[in-house]
Amino acid sequence: xxxxxxxxxAQAEAGTSMGADLIRSGELVAxxxxxVYGLGANGFDGDAVARIFEAKGxxxxxxxxxHVSKKSDVKLLWxxxxxxxxxxxxxxxxxxxxxxxxRSERVPDEVTAGLDxxxxxxxxxxxxxxxxxxxxxPIAAPSANLSGRPSPTRAEDVLADMDGRIPxxxxxxxxxxxxxxxxxxxxxxxxxxxxxxxxREMLAAxxxxxxxxxxxxxxxxxxxxxxxxxxxxxxxxxNAEVYVVTGSAQAAAKRIAMMYREFEAQxxxxxxxxxxxxxxxxxxxxxxxxxDRSRPETLCANLFSALRDMDKYxxxxxxxxxxxxxxxxxxxxxxxxxxxxxxxxx
Ligand code: AMP
Ligand code: MG
Numbered sequence: 001x002x003x004x005x006x007x008x009x010a011q012a013e014a015g016t017s018m019g020a021d022l023i024r025s026g027e028l029v030a031x032x033x034x035x036v037y038g039l040g041a042n043g044f045d046g047d048a049v050a051r052i053f054e055a056k057g058x059x060x061x062x063x064x065x066x067h068v069s070k071k072s073d074v075k076l077l078w079x080x081x082x083x084x085x086x087x088x089x090x091x092x093x094x095x096x097x098x099x100x101x102x103r104s105e106r107v108p109d110e111v112t113a114g115l116d117x118x119x120x121x122x123x124x125x126x127x128x129x130x131x132x133x134x135x136x137x138p139i140a141a142p143s144a145n146l147s148g149r150p151s152p153t154r155a156e157d158v159l160a161d162m163d164g165r166i167p168x169x170x171x172x173x174x175x176x177x178x179x180x181x182x183x184x185x186x187x188x189x190x191x192x193x194x195x196x197x198x199x200r201e202m203l204a205a206x207x208x209x210x211x212x213x214x215x216x217x218x219x220x221x222x223x224x225x226x227x228x229x230x231x232x233x234x235x236x237x238x239n240a241e242v243y244v245v246t247g248s249a250q251a252a253a254k255r256i257a258m259m260y261r262e263f264e265a266q267x268x269x270x271x272x273x274x275x276x277x278x279x280x281x282x283x284x285x286x287x288x289x290x291x292d293r294s295r296p297e298t299l300c301a302n303l304f305s306a307l308r309d310m311d312k313y314x315x316x317x318x319x320x321x322x323x324x325x326x327x328x329x330x331x332x333x334x335x336x337x338x339x340x341x342x343x344x345x346x
Contacts, residue, residue: 003163005155008032008127008172015170016127020134022168023048028055030144030158031131032172033123035096035181035196036151036304037158038067038141039166040131046108049140053110055165057147062229063113064140065098065181066120069132077120077138079104084207085186091206094124096177097198100185111140113229121181127172143180144169150236150304150338153178157308178301179330184210192216194231195329197297216333217324219341235337236304238311240271242339246321247346249293253281255346256318260285263316271310273319275299286313293320296328303334 006015019029023040026048030039039056041048043066053060066077071089074081079102088099103118112118120138123129132139143151146161155171162169182196184203191211192200203210213231215221220231243259245252256272260282263270272287279289288306291298299322310317321343324332336343 001164001167003159003166003169005159005169005171008170012127012130015168016130016134019131019168019170020136023131023135023137023139026051027168028052028166029131030152030155030162030166030169031128031139031141032155032170032175033067033125033128034176035123035179036153036175037144037155037169038128038139039144039158039162040067040139040141042135043067043111043138043140044106044108045137046110049108049110052140052142055162056142056145058142059147059229061113062142063115063119064111064142065183066107066111066118066138066140067128067132068120068122068138069129071122073122073138074099074120077104077107077118078102082186084190087207088184088203089122092198092202093122094129095122095198096124096181096196097121098181098183100183100193101187117185117187119183125172125176127170131170148235148237150238150307151180153301153304157305160308174301174305176301177297178304179334182330195333197300197327197330199326199329201326216329217336236307236334237338237340238307238317240311240314240317242307242317242319242335242342244319244321244335244339244343245346246343249275249277249320250281251346252320253278255344256320257281257285259318259344268315269313270316270318271314273303273306273310273317275320278320290319293322296322296326296331299331300327300334303331303338307338
């Protein structure tokens with residue numbers, strides 16, 4: 001299959017019209033959102049949704065998110081709409097917040113991987129919304145990477161993983177947030193299953209106490225698997241080995257410089273995921289600056305693209321850990337998984 005790439009800025013109408021036609025005919029389309037690129041199919045067509053799992057090599061028990069272009073579409077997807085969801089949708093939609101609630105009968109099993117619940121999000125990205133609107137159906141989509149790899153935040157990353165596997169990629173440029181949406185379950189007490197740009201603090205300011213799934217900063221235990229299947233798998237991983245070093249900027253940088261020399265002595269090519277605060281410590285060493293330690297959203301925006309770029313050269317990638325607060329929680333959630341939880345405290 002030949003994969004076509006269409007620019008959303010130059011050809012928004014043509015790209016979304018072609019994409020909508022493909023979605024309606026049961027094909028897959030990769031499209032930009034403000035979080036990461038999605039790999040979409042008609043969410044009401046179980047056979048089309050099954051193709052997503054095939055293209056990604058995704059485990060069958062990992063459910064997808066339904067993307068809608070208007071809030072009222074949740075009525076098609078959920079058994080009913082709880083009050084707390086209305087408050088959250090009015091505050092955070094369109095935007096990087098996915099809400100989970102009991103599914104309606106219209107939702108195919110392929111989307112929910114057999115669960116009684118379904119995840120729904122209304123994206124902010126204009127191209128994404130135009131595509132969903134024109135398709136006239138909810139678009140079921142996970143991230144548009146091969147299963148296990150870092151999520152794609154640029155069209156070139158989608159192409160690297162999906163070339164020849166899907167007919168169309170709509171190129172909307174780099175994604176604004178760079179990490180996937182916050183996933184909040186509204187079944188029982190509101191619980192964050194996956195942290196994102198809509199933080200626990202932002203949610204709590206609107207609906208009161210919000211719990212955090214305990215697997216967010218640690219490997220998942222067996223009894224948590226059913227609630228959040230996506231977190232159990234090896235995730236976000238480049239081919240290179242990734243290490244995380246936590247501690248103050250200065251202590252981490254010192255430790256990282258030492259590790260770098262040790263890996264080099266073993267004949268390994270090493271790269272450092274650096275920050276504005278530490279880049280001068282690493283002079284003469286290969287590094288890529290992700291952003292500002294005091295503004296974790298800047299690190300989130302560049303994490304996945306930096307992992308993919310460094311992976312082209314490096315056997316080992318060493319990254320700085322930061323405080324897991326506000327958007328730092330989303331950053332550490334992804335980074336620790338990319339590293340397979342190999343962490344050093346400086
Ligand atoms: P992705 O967008 O590729 O990260 O995949 C969707 C994420 O949403 C995965 O982590 C899924 O496990 C999660 N998800 C989707 N639907 C549900 C659901 N009904 N219950 C729990 N998690 C879900
Ligand atoms: Mg994913």
